[in-house]
Amino acid sequence: MELESCLSPPSEWRKVSIASVCKRFTSGGTPSRKKLEYFEGGVLPWIKTKELADCVVGDAEEWITEEAIAYSSAKRLPRNTLLMAMYGATVGQLGVLGREMACNQACAAMVVDDTLCDFRFLYYQLLGNRRQIVSMATGAAQQNLSGAQIKTWVLPLPSRGEQSRICHVLWSIDERIALLRRTNATLEAIAQALFKSWFVDFDPVRAKAEGREPEGMDAVTAALFPSEFEDSKLGPIPKGWSARALDSIANYLNGLALQKYPPESDSEFLPVIKIAQLRAGHTRGADRASARLKPGYVVEDGDVLFSWSGSLEVETWGGGRGALNQHLFKVTSTEVPKWFYYLATRHHLPAFRETAAHKATTMGHIQRRHLTEALVAVPPGPLMKVLSETAAPLLDACLNNALRASSLEGLRDTLLPRLISGKLRLPEADAEVEALS
Incomplete structure (x- = not known):
């Protein structure tokens, strides 16, 4: 079955195959995993499919x-x-x-001829028609696309100049989204570094124990840190603090098997938040469930979600209201602030992933007992309150940036099919982008 864009372009646009606008259409290689030396001192990034996320890949x-x-x-x-x-x-x-890279055999690589087609235009055509393309995949356990089908896929192509003008609008939105994500990565790194310094390495306490002033904090905050350690289940911790299990400071609510809770109608439903949605940060194209779930199983922007099976991730959700699926925890607490239980859970994430990787199952996971075994040092209330003044704004800024990125993604997804089909002219598109700026 031949693939062709589901969009109807203006009559003056040509119809061409992907192969005709590519210098090369190829697949990746298959280096042996047993040859570990192939990955030591490497000179070229080796991309796998799980690292593709509808964006520019640089590492x-x-x-x-x-x-x-x-x-x-x-x-x-x-x-x-x-x-x-x-x-x-x-x-x-x-x-x-x-940048220059290589990819594994599960990827199709398209090197576009720039004289014929703007690589961004082909990217947006594929993005705009992805649902149709994926519907052509075959296989039960593993969905497979045919390279031959993709090569012969027919797409509408305006003039080279028109392509660039269309792509400028869409690419500028994607660049703003990428900037917000990079900013969030920086803010997240700062927050995690502070958590490690305060609650893992206990740098302020060690400094005071050695007669030094703690770095990076005012005298009032420094005075709230003790200058001695005491033994605990976690080992030596600051005097007056407590060693607590993750599941004793926060509630980890597992989601529902939402196929048992169908939507009320086409207009009354909640999008289902699964691991894929958590990783993507949105619910576009998600399954649907009942809108009348118990409040605990409804996810709102700002909720902390932890996927404990498959791909283990801990994120602050910013993709809109949805329903909590099984294999995801919604994490809440009445004992400690959100920033603390979020960063504490993330601190243990590498260990949780290691545990899951050694599970002899098709899908690695952790169990409830692993939350009980994961300990964190908890300071007294007055110090926690003061530290919140530094830590909470960092994560609040991350959430605001994520919501901003989500709005931009929504705008891009609205403009994309209309622009790449010629239904929306550029002045109108520019006006819509400006309205959201």
């Missing part, structure tokens, strides 16, 4: 060596190459290379 978890590139028949892919996940849980996911 990867693993880098491969020149020997690995030769062994795997992997191709050096230039900057601005488009990648699409061709099978597995992320099928249809897209990425744009921000």
